[in-house]
Amino acid sequence: MTVVAAQQQGGSGGGSSGLYDVLELILDRGLVIDAFVRVSLVGIEILKIDVRVVVASVDTYLRFAEACNRLDLEAGPRKNPGLPDLVGEMTESGARGKSKGALSGAAETLSDAFKQGASSSGSSREEERESEPAPRKPRRTTTARRKEESE
Amino acid sequence: MSTYVYGIARGDHPGPPEGVNGVGDPPAPVRTLRAGELAAVVSDCPGQLRPKRRDLLAHQHVLAEAGAAGSVLPLRFGSVSEDDDVVRGVLEDHGEHYRGQLDRLDGRVEYNVKAVHREEEVLRQVVADDAEVRALQAANKASGGGSYQDRLRLGELVANGVRAREVHDAKAVEAALAPLSEQQNPGPESAGWLVNLSFLMRRDATAPFVNAIEEFQQANPHLEVQVTGPLPPYSFVEPAPAHA
CATH class of the missing domain: 3.30.70 (Alpha-Beta Plaits)
Known part of the structure; x- marks a missing residue:
């Protein structure tokens, strides 16, 4: 379980922990008042795209079949991954590019959305760097999941 | 200005x-x-x-x-x-x-709870619980991976099994946590989690909720549960009626 303490302490206003996890709530929930204008979120609207967790597609089926063939049913859960299966990992990244379905999609969707938002709205280099929120978090998540997939 | x-x-x-x-x-x-x-x-x-x-x-x-x-x-x-x-x-x-x-x-705060499957763990469950999947998997493995059609068939069966578990596990998360909160609302659709729910509770009484998540996570190692909070009650405010 990951517990993210969203309440930031102190008055520094810094720190990016938890931003990814509340992003969709800040952007999609909260009171809307008609008398106020809302800042344009062009580029960030991609957040609304419905990503199904398991996508019914040939790519997904083949990926699952592949993953099943690599399953070692004798081993218990949480087996020490040992050396990574290099071929498996390469196949995995190939499939990710195409289907981008399944379990690893979520964090990337957010991160892609933000990059798009940045490139369509950032006018200077400095702004673009600033507008990528918390790049550490999704990268870590993706790495962790990829590691699990290649176990 | x-x-x-x-x-x-x-x-x-x-x-x-x-x-x-x-x-x-x-x-x-x-x-x-x-x-x-x-x-x-x-x-x-x-x-x-x-x-x-x-x-x-x-x-x-x-x-x-x-x-x-x-x-x-x-x-x-x-x-x-x-x-x-x-x-x-x-x-x-x-x-x-x-x-x-x-x-x-x-005095209320929001907690947002999301979960995804750990892929290898959930595949293991699907294979273990479905004799047809097990037989197909064994046959494919024995023939060096199986033909394109064989792999497609196995993959589709497995995908159906995983989807069924997504539905089942989403309900299980909700059932475990709803009694410990005052109100719940679905999180924004889009993020690709099998469950994304926000819960409302008293700021001074969040411990039972957080403990329940921890217990649920331990009992369900095939899930990766993520909880964010305490948050302002973003998901529980209601707009004023149009002509009030």
Whole structure:
């Protein structure tokens, strides 16, 4: 379980922990008042795209079949991954590019959305760097999941 | 100068603590506007506000700090008023509605809970529970992976099994946590989680909820559960009726 303490302490206003996890709530929930204008979120609207967790597609089926063939049913859960299966990992990244379905999609969707938002709205280099929120978090998540997939 | 609005509080709310910065670069100082029995937490709005990391964080930070000092209705990111007078007008026009919301959400916080499957663990379950999948998997493995059609058939069966578990596990998460919260609302659709729910509870009584998540996670190692909170009650505020 990951517990993210969203309440930031102190008055520094810094720190990016938890931003990814509340992003969709800040952007999609909260009171809307008609008398106020809302800042344009062009580029960030991609957040609304419905990503199904398991996508019914040939790519997904083949990926699952592949993953099943690599399953070692004798081993218990949480087996020490040992050396990574290099071929498996390469196949995995190939499939990710195409289907981008399944379990690893979520964090990337957010991160892609933000990059798009940045490139369509950032006018200077400095702004673009600033507008990528918390790049550490999704990268870590993706790495962790990829590691699990290649176990 | 337009006015950026973070949230609405009761008139006697002290406002966020000194030194809490608002949106913009350099960050605008946060102020409190009062009208009738209500107050709005606001700052000057920078000329070109965009959904940037710094500003999203500032929005969240101001609301978290102000919410700790007393009930605040969080506005959606990017709510900008023409000027301070329009904000005061809104507080006056819909005072009754916002006071009702503040009463309902007084001392309440939101926790957002999301979960995904750990792929290898859930595949293991699907294979173990379905004899047909097991037979196909063994046959494919024996013939060096199986033909294209064989692999497709296995993959489709497995995908169906995983989907069924997504539905099942989403219900299990909800069933485990709903009794420990006062209210629940679905999180925004889009993120690709098998479950994404927000729960409302008293700020001073969150421990049983957090403990229940931990127990649930331990009992369900095939899930990766993520909980975020305490948050301002983003998912539980209701807009004023159109012609109040």
